[in-house]
Amino acid sequence: MTEPPLYDREEFYNAYLTLPRSQKGLDGAPEWPTLRSMVGSVTGQDILDLGCGLGWFARWAVESGATGIDASDISVKMIERAEELTPAEMKPKISFAIKDLNDIGLQEGVYNLAFSSLTLHYLSTESLRRLLGLIFASLKPGGRFVFSIEHPIYTAPSKPSPEKLHDGREVWPLDSYAKDGLRETNWLGGVKKHHRTMTTYLKELMGAGFVLSDFDEWMPSEEYTKKEPMWKFERDRPMFLLMKVVKPIVH
């Protein structure tokens, strides 16, 4: 790899640290209540966190009674900061590691829950397929995989910025939805990610053996946008997609 991972680039990392979700943790992420309800109880459970960032979910899981959590991220800076943010008494239950999801290996049949927040859209579909196979194998029967990604509607456009039309409508300029592949955006100074249709995501998940169990296109409620008018456009198109899929118990 010639350039460092995105979240290790000085400018990007510093911009990322200013986001509400970096400063306030899970409570700074508007989709967290929905994701938490998909996660359910973690008491006495063994957990895998892929793309753990600053470790907010890992610490929440331990506070919520998890037995242990294996958390990893490709970014050295993120893992270093995650370690710093973690109180000493939690450390025996959390393993933070620097791992690239493109070549990670996972132990088989050991986790009750796999979790990944806003990470999988950085992987190519080939890498995603390999990873889903590993996650499926790493779960105990009946185990679940809960994750969030940028919604395909959000990642699709050739120019992903709202547009004002001649008649005053503000719209999301959807195009090239069918074309799976790389997209470049100017978020926090420039990010590359992989657009995939909903079809690709669901076919890959089902292909790995998972059964869909919950699904949410996170958008703010109408009431919320009345209090926070800045969020109004977020009801015009979904930004995040949240899913819970399950490894079936074979009879």
Next chain:
Amino acid sequence: MTEPPLYDREEFYNAYLTLPRSQKGLDGAPEWPTLRSMVGSVTGQDILDLGCGLGWFARWAVESGATGIDASDISVKMIERAEELTPAEMKPKISFAIKDLNDIGLQEGVYNLAFSSLTLHYLSTESLRRLLGLIFASLKPGGRFVFSIEHPIYTAPSKPSPEKLHDGREVWPLDSYAKDGLRETNWLGGVKKHHRTMTTYLKELMGAGFVLSDFDEWMPSEEYTKKEPMWKFERDRPMFLLMKVVKPIVH
């Protein structure tokens, strides 16, 4: 109901009859090959067809070895024409009936396959919920429900027509995605339909007890649009959504 069903209105019905899918049947519907692969073998099976239109699927099913098919539509004109198009020797195996899906009743545990093509978006979510419960109960364990609908991306916009932007991009002007409810469009002179998010569709299906088994956002291939440039825009946003869901065999 003060006005006749959409497909019974003279102008709409006459316009509908000019469409390739009315003239050529299933071969005039570009999504049919995908839908057919979701349907799978129908040999020796009992089938339900909700919103059967001119009966093309019913006749295909009988030709393909189905034991029998109960096909219904709200439109008197469509059912009359379906009867006319059906050869006498097929009639013992097909029951065509005029039924409103808002108050239909279904026999329990009798079908191997339920099918519905481009119909469910005419129902409110309340009616859809009731109907999905009935369909689930009408299937034998292991039975499947295969259907197509207008894609939520297609039904969402306040003005569902492509727009040309200042820089030459032709885009689908997505807005109001979060807002489930009625939309009016000018297709064939004017149609009302119900927009629902993907979340609503999947939650209703899972809520009824179904397990997702196949999923496709039908769009033409890149090769196809090279031969038929008129279809190019159909890769910018999906028009149809096709799903196969299964009634699990309880152990």
